[in-house]
Amino acid sequence: MDVLNIMRHESVFNPANYPYPFHIIGAGATGSRVFAALVELGITNITVYDDDSIEDHNLANQIYMAKDINELKVVGCKRFVEAKLGTVPETMTFYNGRVTPALINNGYVNGGIVFLLTDTMDSRRKIFDSLANRNASGTAISNNIQLTTAPMLIIETRMGSTHGSVFSVNPFDKNACNAWRETLVDDTDEDIIELSPCGTTLSVGTTAALIANYAVWQMMQFFVDPLALQPQIDFFFKPTLTIPSTAIAA
Structure with missing residues:
Protein backbone atom coordinates (compact mmCIF):
# COMPACT_ATOMS: atom_id res chain seq x y z
CA MET A 1 0.00 0.00 0.00
CA ASP A 2 1.25 3.50 -0.83
CA VAL A 3 2.24 5.62 2.15
CA LEU A 4 0.28 8.65 0.85
CA ASN A 5 -3.40 8.12 0.16
CA ILE A 6 -4.28 10.40 -2.77
CA MET A 7 -7.89 9.31 -3.22
CA ARG A 8 -9.12 12.87 -2.54
CA HIS A 9 -7.34 14.34 -5.57
CA GLU A 10 -6.50 11.33 -7.74
CA SER A 11 -9.31 12.08 -10.21
CA VAL A 12 -7.97 15.62 -10.66
CA PHE A 13 -4.27 14.80 -10.79
CA ASN A 14 -2.86 11.30 -10.61
CA PRO A 15 0.94 11.41 -10.38
CA ALA A 16 1.16 7.83 -11.69
CA ASN A 17 0.14 9.19 -15.10
CA TYR A 18 3.13 11.56 -15.23
CA PRO A 19 6.29 9.58 -14.38
CA TYR A 20 8.67 12.43 -15.19
CA PRO A 21 11.46 13.97 -13.13
CA PHE A 22 10.70 17.17 -11.24
CA HIS A 23 13.53 19.58 -10.45
CA ILE A 24 13.32 22.34 -7.83
CA ILE A 25 16.24 24.74 -8.12
CA GLY A 26 16.26 26.80 -4.95
CA ALA A 27 14.54 25.75 -1.71
CA GLY A 28 13.68 29.10 -0.20
CA ALA A 29 10.30 30.72 0.42
CA THR A 30 8.81 29.58 -2.88
CA GLY A 31 10.93 26.51 -3.58
CA SER A 32 10.40 24.84 -0.22
CA ARG A 33 6.64 25.30 -0.56
CA VAL A 34 6.69 23.96 -4.12
CA PHE A 35 8.45 20.89 -2.73
CA ALA A 36 5.80 20.44 -0.05
CA ALA A 37 3.01 20.77 -2.62
CA LEU A 38 4.58 18.18 -4.94
CA VAL A 39 5.02 15.75 -2.05
CA GLU A 40 1.37 16.17 -1.06
CA LEU A 41 0.31 15.46 -4.65
CA GLY A 42 2.09 12.13 -4.39
CA ILE A 43 5.00 13.00 -6.68
CA THR A 44 8.19 11.23 -5.63
CA ASN A 45 10.64 11.67 -8.54
CA ILE A 46 11.92 14.99 -7.20
CA THR A 47 15.39 16.51 -7.04
CA VAL A 48 15.93 19.57 -4.84
CA TYR A 49 19.01 21.71 -5.46
CA ASP A 50 20.21 24.29 -2.92
CA ASP A 51 23.47 25.20 -1.20
CA ASP A 52 22.08 27.43 1.55
CA SER A 53 21.52 26.81 5.25
CA ILE A 54 18.41 27.44 7.31
CA GLU A 55 18.42 30.55 9.51
CA ASP A 56 15.95 31.59 12.18
CA HIS A 57 14.27 34.18 9.94
CA ASN A 58 13.48 31.45 7.38
CA LEU A 59 10.92 29.84 9.69
CA ALA A 60 8.38 32.63 9.07
CA ASN A 61 8.15 32.11 5.31
CA GLN A 62 9.46 28.61 4.55
CA ILE A 63 8.48 25.04 5.48
CA TYR A 64 11.34 24.50 7.94
CA MET A 65 11.07 23.93 11.70
CA ALA A 66 13.05 25.26 14.66
CA LYS A 67 15.03 22.01 14.86
CA ASP A 68 16.21 22.63 11.28
CA ILE A 69 18.03 25.90 12.05
CA ASN A 70 21.68 25.74 10.91
CA GLU A 71 20.97 22.63 8.82
CA LEU A 72 21.17 22.69 5.03
CA LYS A 73 17.90 23.50 3.30
CA VAL A 74 18.09 20.23 1.40
CA VAL A 75 18.31 18.48 4.77
CA GLY A 76 15.25 20.41 5.91
CA CYS A 77 13.35 19.26 2.82
CA LYS A 78 14.40 15.67 3.45
CA ARG A 79 13.20 15.92 7.05
CA PHE A 80 9.89 17.36 5.84
CA VAL A 81 9.13 14.46 3.53
CA GLU A 82 10.20 11.92 6.14
CA ALA A 83 7.85 13.50 8.69
CA LYS A 84 5.02 13.66 6.15
CA LEU A 85 5.36 10.16 4.69
CA GLY A 86 7.24 8.29 7.39
CA THR A 87 9.99 7.54 4.88
CA VAL A 88 12.06 9.19 2.15
CA PRO A 89 11.24 7.77 -1.30
CA GLU A 90 14.27 6.30 -3.04
CA THR A 91 13.48 8.39 -6.12
CA MET A 92 14.03 11.66 -4.26
CA THR A 93 17.42 13.38 -4.41
CA PHE A 94 18.66 16.29 -2.32
CA TYR A 95 21.64 18.04 -3.92
CA ASN A 96 23.68 20.32 -1.68
CA GLY A 97 25.16 22.71 -4.22
CA ARG A 98 24.48 25.50 -6.68
CA VAL A 99 23.10 24.78 -10.10
CA THR A 100 25.42 26.35 -12.66
CA PRO A 101 25.84 26.04 -16.43
CA ALA A 102 28.80 23.74 -15.76
CA LEU A 103 26.69 21.46 -13.57
CA ILE A 104 23.98 21.32 -16.23
CA ASN A 105 26.55 20.53 -18.90
CA ASN A 106 27.77 17.66 -16.74
CA GLY A 107 24.39 15.97 -16.95
CA TYR A 108 22.29 17.41 -14.15
CA VAL A 109 18.73 18.82 -14.39
CA ASN A 110 17.66 16.52 -17.21
CA GLY A 111 14.13 16.24 -18.53
CA GLY A 112 10.77 16.71 -16.91
CA ILE A 113 9.62 19.89 -15.18
CA VAL A 114 11.99 22.52 -13.80
CA PHE A 115 10.96 25.00 -11.11
CA LEU A 116 13.56 27.77 -11.42
CA LEU A 117 13.53 29.51 -8.04
CA THR A 118 17.02 30.75 -7.21
CA ASP A 119 17.53 34.02 -5.36
CA THR A 120 18.94 36.21 -8.16
CA MET A 121 17.85 37.14 -11.66
CA ASP A 122 21.39 36.62 -12.93
CA SER A 123 21.53 33.00 -11.77
CA ARG A 124 18.09 32.34 -13.25
CA ARG A 125 19.13 33.74 -16.61
CA LYS A 126 22.28 31.62 -16.72
CA ILE A 127 20.46 28.44 -15.70
CA PHE A 128 17.60 29.11 -18.10
CA ASP A 129 19.98 29.73 -21.02
CA SER A 130 21.87 26.52 -20.29
CA LEU A 131 18.64 24.52 -20.27
CA ALA A 132 17.14 26.23 -23.31
CA ASN A 133 20.34 25.82 -25.30
CA ARG A 134 19.88 22.08 -25.42
CA ASN A 135 18.93 21.54 -29.03
CA ALA A 136 15.53 20.62 -30.42
CA SER A 137 16.26 16.91 -30.17
CA GLY A 138 16.56 17.36 -26.42
CA THR A 139 20.26 16.63 -26.18
CA ALA A 140 23.45 18.55 -25.69
CA ILE A 141 27.06 17.60 -26.16
CA SER A 142 29.63 18.34 -23.46
CA ASN A 143 33.07 16.73 -23.27
CA ASN A 144 31.92 14.19 -25.87
CA ILE A 145 29.09 13.10 -23.56
CA GLN A 146 25.55 13.18 -24.93
CA LEU A 147 23.19 14.34 -22.23
CA THR A 148 19.64 13.08 -22.00
CA THR A 149 16.65 15.35 -22.38
CA ALA A 150 15.95 19.03 -22.00
CA PRO A 151 13.05 19.96 -19.70
CA MET A 152 9.52 19.97 -21.08
CA LEU A 153 8.62 23.09 -19.12
CA ILE A 154 10.40 25.69 -17.02
CA ILE A 155 8.32 27.40 -14.33
CA GLU A 156 9.76 30.53 -12.72
CA THR A 157 8.21 32.88 -10.18
CA ARG A 158 8.68 36.43 -8.91
CA MET A 159 7.48 37.60 -5.53
CA GLY A 160 7.11 40.79 -3.54
CA SER A 161 5.37 41.19 -0.20
CA THR A 162 1.86 41.59 -1.65
CA HIS A 163 2.12 40.50 -5.26
CA GLY A 164 3.86 38.09 -7.59
CA SER A 165 4.08 36.49 -11.02
CA VAL A 166 4.30 32.96 -12.36
CA PHE A 167 5.99 32.32 -15.72
CA SER A 168 5.64 29.05 -17.66
CA VAL A 169 8.09 28.70 -20.54
CA ASN A 170 8.50 26.09 -23.25
CA PRO A 171 12.31 25.87 -23.60
CA PHE A 172 11.97 24.66 -27.21
CA ASP A 173 10.02 27.78 -28.26
CA LYS A 174 12.50 30.55 -29.10
CA ASN A 175 9.85 33.26 -29.05
CA ALA A 176 8.66 32.16 -25.62
CA CYS A 177 12.24 32.06 -24.33
CA ASN A 178 12.98 35.55 -25.63
CA ALA A 179 9.74 36.90 -24.18
CA TRP A 180 10.74 35.55 -20.77
CA ARG A 181 14.24 37.01 -21.02
CA GLU A 182 12.72 40.44 -21.64
CA THR A 183 11.07 40.33 -18.21
CA LEU A 184 14.38 40.02 -16.35
CA VAL A 185 15.61 42.96 -14.32
CA ASP A 186 18.89 44.04 -12.75
CA ASP A 187 19.49 42.46 -9.34
CA THR A 188 20.98 45.75 -8.11
CA ASP A 189 18.08 48.00 -9.16
CA GLU A 190 16.84 49.45 -5.87
CA ASP A 191 13.77 50.90 -7.58
CA ILE A 192 12.54 47.38 -8.34
CA ILE A 193 13.80 45.17 -5.53
CA GLU A 194 11.47 45.49 -2.52
CA LEU A 195 13.33 46.01 0.76
CA SER A 196 12.28 46.09 4.39
CA PRO A 197 13.23 49.05 6.65
CA CYS A 198 16.30 47.09 7.79
CA GLY A 199 17.50 46.68 4.21
CA THR A 200 16.66 43.02 3.61
CA THR A 201 14.32 41.77 0.89
CA LEU A 202 10.71 41.50 1.99
CA SER A 203 9.10 38.07 2.02
CA VAL A 204 5.66 37.21 3.39
CA GLY A 205 4.89 33.55 3.99
CA THR A 206 1.26 33.76 2.87
CA THR A 207 2.33 35.39 -0.40
CA ALA A 208 4.98 32.71 -0.93
CA ASP A 225 -4.86 20.80 -20.33
CA PRO A 226 -1.71 22.25 -21.96
CA LEU A 227 -3.61 24.49 -24.38
CA ALA A 228 -4.96 26.45 -21.42
CA LEU A 229 -1.50 27.08 -19.96
CA GLN A 230 -0.79 30.81 -19.57
CA PRO A 231 2.79 32.02 -20.14
CA GLN A 232 2.54 34.73 -17.47
CA ILE A 233 0.12 35.26 -14.62
CA ASP A 234 0.37 38.31 -12.33
CA PHE A 235 -1.14 38.45 -8.85
CA PHE A 236 -1.96 41.47 -6.71
CA PHE A 237 -3.13 40.49 -3.24
CA LYS A 238 -3.34 44.02 -1.83
CA PRO A 239 -3.32 46.51 -4.75
CA THR A 240 -2.87 49.61 -2.58
CA LEU A 241 0.58 48.36 -1.56
CA THR A 242 1.81 46.85 -4.81
CA ILE A 243 5.11 47.65 -6.46
CA PRO A 244 6.37 46.40 -9.87
CA SER A 245 5.71 42.67 -10.28
CA THR A 246 9.32 42.07 -11.30
CA ALA A 247 10.42 42.35 -7.65
CA ILE A 248 11.91 39.17 -6.26
CA ALA A 249 12.45 37.78 -2.80
CA ALA A 250 13.94 34.36 -2.14
Whole structure:
Protein backbone atom coordinates (compact mmCIF):
# COMPACT_ATOMS: atom_id res chain seq x y z
CA MET A 1 0.00 0.00 0.00
CA ASP A 2 1.25 3.50 -0.83
CA VAL A 3 2.24 5.62 2.15
CA LEU A 4 0.28 8.65 0.85
CA ASN A 5 -3.40 8.12 0.16
CA ILE A 6 -4.28 10.40 -2.77
CA MET A 7 -7.89 9.31 -3.22
CA ARG A 8 -9.12 12.87 -2.54
CA HIS A 9 -7.34 14.34 -5.57
CA GLU A 10 -6.50 11.33 -7.74
CA SER A 11 -9.31 12.08 -10.21
CA VAL A 12 -7.97 15.62 -10.66
CA PHE A 13 -4.27 14.80 -10.79
CA ASN A 14 -2.86 11.30 -10.61
CA PRO A 15 0.94 11.41 -10.38
CA ALA A 16 1.16 7.83 -11.69
CA ASN A 17 0.14 9.19 -15.10
CA TYR A 18 3.13 11.56 -15.23
CA PRO A 19 6.29 9.58 -14.38
CA TYR A 20 8.67 12.43 -15.19
CA PRO A 21 11.46 13.97 -13.13
CA PHE A 22 10.70 17.17 -11.24
CA HIS A 23 13.53 19.58 -10.45
CA ILE A 24 13.32 22.34 -7.83
CA ILE A 25 16.24 24.74 -8.12
CA GLY A 26 16.26 26.80 -4.95
CA ALA A 27 14.54 25.75 -1.71
CA GLY A 28 13.68 29.10 -0.20
CA ALA A 29 10.30 30.72 0.42
CA THR A 30 8.81 29.58 -2.88
CA GLY A 31 10.93 26.51 -3.58
CA SER A 32 10.40 24.84 -0.22
CA ARG A 33 6.64 25.30 -0.56
CA VAL A 34 6.69 23.96 -4.12
CA PHE A 35 8.45 20.89 -2.73
CA ALA A 36 5.80 20.44 -0.05
CA ALA A 37 3.01 20.77 -2.62
CA LEU A 38 4.58 18.18 -4.94
CA VAL A 39 5.02 15.75 -2.05
CA GLU A 40 1.37 16.17 -1.06
CA LEU A 41 0.31 15.46 -4.65
CA GLY A 42 2.09 12.13 -4.39
CA ILE A 43 5.00 13.00 -6.68
CA THR A 44 8.19 11.23 -5.63
CA ASN A 45 10.64 11.67 -8.54
CA ILE A 46 11.92 14.99 -7.20
CA THR A 47 15.39 16.51 -7.04
CA VAL A 48 15.93 19.57 -4.84
CA TYR A 49 19.01 21.71 -5.46
CA ASP A 50 20.21 24.29 -2.92
CA ASP A 51 23.47 25.20 -1.20
CA ASP A 52 22.08 27.43 1.55
CA SER A 53 21.52 26.81 5.25
CA ILE A 54 18.41 27.44 7.31
CA GLU A 55 18.42 30.55 9.51
CA ASP A 56 15.95 31.59 12.18
CA HIS A 57 14.27 34.18 9.94
CA ASN A 58 13.48 31.45 7.38
CA LEU A 59 10.92 29.84 9.69
CA ALA A 60 8.38 32.63 9.07
CA ASN A 61 8.15 32.11 5.31
CA GLN A 62 9.46 28.61 4.55
CA ILE A 63 8.48 25.04 5.48
CA TYR A 64 11.34 24.50 7.94
CA MET A 65 11.07 23.93 11.70
CA ALA A 66 13.05 25.26 14.66
CA LYS A 67 15.03 22.01 14.86
CA ASP A 68 16.21 22.63 11.28
CA ILE A 69 18.03 25.90 12.05
CA ASN A 70 21.68 25.74 10.91
CA GLU A 71 20.97 22.63 8.82
CA LEU A 72 21.17 22.69 5.03
CA LYS A 73 17.90 23.50 3.30
CA VAL A 74 18.09 20.23 1.40
CA VAL A 75 18.31 18.48 4.77
CA GLY A 76 15.25 20.41 5.91
CA CYS A 77 13.35 19.26 2.82
CA LYS A 78 14.40 15.67 3.45
CA ARG A 79 13.20 15.92 7.05
CA PHE A 80 9.89 17.36 5.84
CA VAL A 81 9.13 14.46 3.53
CA GLU A 82 10.20 11.92 6.14
CA ALA A 83 7.85 13.50 8.69
CA LYS A 84 5.02 13.66 6.15
CA LEU A 85 5.36 10.16 4.69
CA GLY A 86 7.24 8.29 7.39
CA THR A 87 9.99 7.54 4.88
CA VAL A 88 12.06 9.19 2.15
CA PRO A 89 11.24 7.77 -1.30
CA GLU A 90 14.27 6.30 -3.04
CA THR A 91 13.48 8.39 -6.12
CA MET A 92 14.03 11.66 -4.26
CA THR A 93 17.42 13.38 -4.41
CA PHE A 94 18.66 16.29 -2.32
CA TYR A 95 21.64 18.04 -3.92
CA ASN A 96 23.68 20.32 -1.68
CA GLY A 97 25.16 22.71 -4.22
CA ARG A 98 24.48 25.50 -6.68
CA VAL A 99 23.10 24.78 -10.10
CA THR A 100 25.42 26.35 -12.66
CA PRO A 101 25.84 26.04 -16.43
CA ALA A 102 28.80 23.74 -15.76
CA LEU A 103 26.69 21.46 -13.57
CA ILE A 104 23.98 21.32 -16.23
CA ASN A 105 26.55 20.53 -18.90
CA ASN A 106 27.77 17.66 -16.74
CA GLY A 107 24.39 15.97 -16.95
CA TYR A 108 22.29 17.41 -14.15
CA VAL A 109 18.73 18.82 -14.39
CA ASN A 110 17.66 16.52 -17.21
CA GLY A 111 14.13 16.24 -18.53
CA GLY A 112 10.77 16.71 -16.91
CA ILE A 113 9.62 19.89 -15.18
CA VAL A 114 11.99 22.52 -13.80
CA PHE A 115 10.96 25.00 -11.11
CA LEU A 116 13.56 27.77 -11.42
CA LEU A 117 13.53 29.51 -8.04
CA THR A 118 17.02 30.75 -7.21
CA ASP A 119 17.53 34.02 -5.36
CA THR A 120 18.94 36.21 -8.16
CA MET A 121 17.85 37.14 -11.66
CA ASP A 122 21.39 36.62 -12.93
CA SER A 123 21.53 33.00 -11.77
CA ARG A 124 18.09 32.34 -13.25
CA ARG A 125 19.13 33.74 -16.61
CA LYS A 126 22.28 31.62 -16.72
CA ILE A 127 20.46 28.44 -15.70
CA PHE A 128 17.60 29.11 -18.10
CA ASP A 129 19.98 29.73 -21.02
CA SER A 130 21.87 26.52 -20.29
CA LEU A 131 18.64 24.52 -20.27
CA ALA A 132 17.14 26.23 -23.31
CA ASN A 133 20.34 25.82 -25.30
CA ARG A 134 19.88 22.08 -25.42
CA ASN A 135 18.93 21.54 -29.03
CA ALA A 136 15.53 20.62 -30.42
CA SER A 137 16.26 16.91 -30.17
CA GLY A 138 16.56 17.36 -26.42
CA THR A 139 20.26 16.63 -26.18
CA ALA A 140 23.45 18.55 -25.69
CA ILE A 141 27.06 17.60 -26.16
CA SER A 142 29.63 18.34 -23.46
CA ASN A 143 33.07 16.73 -23.27
CA ASN A 144 31.92 14.19 -25.87
CA ILE A 145 29.09 13.10 -23.56
CA GLN A 146 25.55 13.18 -24.93
CA LEU A 147 23.19 14.34 -22.23
CA THR A 148 19.64 13.08 -22.00
CA THR A 149 16.65 15.35 -22.38
CA ALA A 150 15.95 19.03 -22.00
CA PRO A 151 13.05 19.96 -19.70
CA MET A 152 9.52 19.97 -21.08
CA LEU A 153 8.62 23.09 -19.12
CA ILE A 154 10.40 25.69 -17.02
CA ILE A 155 8.32 27.40 -14.33
CA GLU A 156 9.76 30.53 -12.72
CA THR A 157 8.21 32.88 -10.18
CA ARG A 158 8.68 36.43 -8.91
CA MET A 159 7.48 37.60 -5.53
CA GLY A 160 7.11 40.79 -3.54
CA SER A 161 5.37 41.19 -0.20
CA THR A 162 1.86 41.59 -1.65
CA HIS A 163 2.12 40.50 -5.26
CA GLY A 164 3.86 38.09 -7.59
CA SER A 165 4.08 36.49 -11.02
CA VAL A 166 4.30 32.96 -12.36
CA PHE A 167 5.99 32.32 -15.72
CA SER A 168 5.64 29.05 -17.66
CA VAL A 169 8.09 28.70 -20.54
CA ASN A 170 8.50 26.09 -23.25
CA PRO A 171 12.31 25.87 -23.60
CA PHE A 172 11.97 24.66 -27.21
CA ASP A 173 10.02 27.78 -28.26
CA LYS A 174 12.50 30.55 -29.10
CA ASN A 175 9.85 33.26 -29.05
CA ALA A 176 8.66 32.16 -25.62
CA CYS A 177 12.24 32.06 -24.33
CA ASN A 178 12.98 35.55 -25.63
CA ALA A 179 9.74 36.90 -24.18
CA TRP A 180 10.74 35.55 -20.77
CA ARG A 181 14.24 37.01 -21.02
CA GLU A 182 12.72 40.44 -21.64
CA THR A 183 11.07 40.33 -18.21
CA LEU A 184 14.38 40.02 -16.35
CA VAL A 185 15.61 42.96 -14.32
CA ASP A 186 18.89 44.04 -12.75
CA ASP A 187 19.49 42.46 -9.34
CA THR A 188 20.98 45.75 -8.11
CA ASP A 189 18.08 48.00 -9.16
CA GLU A 190 16.84 49.45 -5.87
CA ASP A 191 13.77 50.90 -7.58
CA ILE A 192 12.54 47.38 -8.34
CA ILE A 193 13.80 45.17 -5.53
CA GLU A 194 11.47 45.49 -2.52
CA LEU A 195 13.33 46.01 0.76
CA SER A 196 12.28 46.09 4.39
CA PRO A 197 13.23 49.05 6.65
CA CYS A 198 16.30 47.09 7.79
CA GLY A 199 17.50 46.68 4.21
CA THR A 200 16.66 43.02 3.61
CA THR A 201 14.32 41.77 0.89
CA LEU A 202 10.71 41.50 1.99
CA SER A 203 9.10 38.07 2.02
CA VAL A 204 5.66 37.21 3.39
CA GLY A 205 4.89 33.55 3.99
CA THR A 206 1.26 33.76 2.87
CA THR A 207 2.33 35.39 -0.40
CA ALA A 208 4.98 32.71 -0.93
CA ALA A 209 2.42 29.97 -0.30
CA LEU A 210 -0.01 31.40 -2.85
CA ILE A 211 2.67 31.86 -5.51
CA ALA A 212 4.17 28.41 -4.91
CA ASN A 213 0.83 26.65 -5.09
CA TYR A 214 -0.13 28.45 -8.27
CA ALA A 215 3.22 27.47 -9.79
CA VAL A 216 2.34 23.85 -9.02
CA TRP A 217 -1.11 24.36 -10.54
CA GLN A 218 0.59 25.55 -13.73
CA MET A 219 2.53 22.28 -13.79
CA MET A 220 -0.73 20.36 -13.38
CA GLN A 221 -2.33 22.43 -16.13
CA PHE A 222 0.56 21.63 -18.44
CA PHE A 223 -0.19 17.93 -18.10
CA VAL A 224 -3.99 17.88 -17.99
CA ASP A 225 -4.86 20.80 -20.33
CA PRO A 226 -1.71 22.25 -21.96
CA LEU A 227 -3.61 24.49 -24.38
CA ALA A 228 -4.96 26.45 -21.42
CA LEU A 229 -1.50 27.08 -19.96
CA GLN A 230 -0.79 30.81 -19.57
CA PRO A 231 2.79 32.02 -20.14
CA GLN A 232 2.54 34.73 -17.47
CA ILE A 233 0.12 35.26 -14.62
CA ASP A 234 0.37 38.31 -12.33
CA PHE A 235 -1.14 38.45 -8.85
CA PHE A 236 -1.96 41.47 -6.71
CA PHE A 237 -3.13 40.49 -3.24
CA LYS A 238 -3.34 44.02 -1.83
CA PRO A 239 -3.32 46.51 -4.75
CA THR A 240 -2.87 49.61 -2.58
CA LEU A 241 0.58 48.36 -1.56
CA THR A 242 1.81 46.85 -4.81
CA ILE A 243 5.11 47.65 -6.46
CA PRO A 244 6.37 46.40 -9.87
CA SER A 245 5.71 42.67 -10.28
CA THR A 246 9.32 42.07 -11.30
CA ALA A 247 10.42 42.35 -7.65
CA ILE A 248 11.91 39.17 -6.26
CA ALA A 249 12.45 37.78 -2.80
CA ALA A 250 13.94 34.36 -2.14
